Amino acid sequence: MSDLFRKHLEKFIEVDDSEFDAILRYFTLEKVTKKENLMMAGSVCRSHFFVLQGCLRKFFINEKGIEQTTEFAIENWWLTDNLAYEQQGTSEFYIQAVERSEVLTISKPSQDKLLQDIPKMERYFRFIYQRAYAASQMRIKYLYDFSREELYFHFLDRYPAFIQRIPQYLIASFLGFTPEYLSEIRAKKRS
Amino acid sequence: MSDLFRKHLEKFIEVDDSEFDAILRYFTLEKVTKKENLMMAGSVCRSHFFVLQGCLRKFFINEKGIEQTTEFAIENWWLTDNLAYEQQGTSEFYIQAVERSEVLTISKPSQDKLLQDIPKMERYFRFIYQRAYAASQMRIKYLYDFSREELYFHFLDRYPAFIQRIPQYLIASFLGFTPEYLSEIRAKKRS
Numbered sequence: 001m002s003d004l005f006r007k008h009l010e011k012f013i014e015v016d017d018s019e020f021d022a023i024l025r026y027f028t029l030e031k032v033t034k035k036e037n038l039m040m041a042g043s044v045c046r047s048h049f050f051v052l053q054g055c056l057r058k059f060f061i062n063e064k065g066i067e068q069t070t071e072f073a074i075e076n077w078w079l080t081d082n083l084a085y086e087q088q089g090t091s092e093f094y095i096q097a098v099e100r101s102e103v104l105t106i107s108k109p110s111q112d113k114l115l116q117d118i119p120k121m122e123r124y125f126r127f128i129y130q131r132a133y134a135a136s137q138m139r140i141k142y143l144y145d146f147s148r149e150e151l152y153f154h155f156l157d158r159y160p161a162f163i164q165r166i167p168q169y170l171i172a173s174f175l176g177f178t179p180e181y182l183s184e185i186r187a188k189k190r191s
Numbered sequence: 192m193s194d195l196f197r198k199h200l201e202k203f204i205e206v207d208d209s210e211f212d213a214i215l216r217y218f219t220l221e222k223v224t225k226k227e228n229l230m231m232a233g234s235v236c237r238s239h240f241f242v243l244q245g246c247l248r249k250f251f252i253n254e255k256g257i258e259q260t261t262e263f264a265i266e267n268w269w270l271t272d273n274l275a276y277e278q279q280g281t282s283e284f285y286i287q288a289v290e291r292s293e294v295l296t297i298s299k300p301s302q303d304k305l306l307q308d309i310p311k312m313e314r315y316f317r318f319i320y321q322r323a324y325a326a327s328q329m330r331i332k333y334l335y336d337f338s339r340e341e342l343y344f345h346f347l348d349r350y351p352a353f354i355q356r357i358p359q360y361l362i363a364s365f366l367g368f369t370p371e372y373l374s375e376i377r378a379k380k381r382s
Contacts, residue, residue, distance in 0.1 A: 060332065060336070062335075062336055063336075068335050068336065070328070070331055070332055070335060071328075081328070082321065082324055082325035082328055083325040083326070083328065083329055085325075086321065086322070086325060092332070093332075115314070115317075119310065119313075119314075122310075122313040122314045122317050123306070123310075123313045123317075125317050125321070126306075126313050126314075126316050126317035126320060129317060129320035129321040129323075129324050130273065130277065130316070130320040131277070132320075132324045133273055133320050133323045133324040133327060134273035134274040134276075134277060135274070136324060136327040136328060136331065137261070137262075137272070137273055137274065137327060138274055139331060140261055140327065140330060140331060140334070141251065141261055141283070143331070143334050144253075144259050144261060144367055145251070145253055145254075145259065176335055
């Protein structure tokens, strides 16, 4: 399963067998069941997760008590509360498995040590954060520019497989509307 | 003026005199007047800007023809359309000086070469993108979680000097409401 991680790394940096074995030692492999929490709001954000198989989501509970999903991570994506992780502070987010999943988990001290011991990982993580930041900037643009309905169709157009895979109520939670409103939009589209 | 950049670099990596001179060679220094455009929507995003002095903003023009500001950058901040910059593609954004500013400008080929020639810059940019990404994730949470009025007070609370410095109509453009609505909120606060 960790071969997937190696393939992913090799998109950015060259890694030989002994280097890859060395890199893996900084991680632990975790298997989680559907709806299992990997992180709870109110606790210190200790881990950074790389999805080998399955799907995770990050959400917070808003003032009305509703779960607001802000991110999903499928295979080859990293997920954490980056601010709380860097500061080793308390997070306002939950991270939960949407499906049965396998993840590589690294702690902040281990990630720092990995970067010191194997400097080419600086290049790898520089790419990861650079692309995640670029995607995040575009998402902010969409949040300003699109109505919620437009956001849904944009998302459907760009990530059709994703829409198939994720339960509808979580898509609604991600787009910031009720499952009922999502059904209405979908019905309107079909008619 | 470029001493400011050196001080900034040294928060993340050690740099001696000759290394700093070598690093600077990848950049050009630009002086821009207030309201001068550094990048125009519809053109290829060729540059990444580091603000030595002054303030830049990034905005797009929405369907209604209104300028929607999505980011500001003051001293020690980087600014570009990261997605278009990485792909060397066309940007939907403008980058404009809010004040008379001095910026260090680097092109994508130069930044790639800088990272190859001086590998410790991987570590520097890894930190830059990591922090920018973390801040961007929190901003997405606020966009979901806060009303526009709450966004303003949150911003006022966190960045009082910034609110003083930036013209009110640009603060309104950043928060996504009209200057009139911002005046109303401010009046309500005072009463």
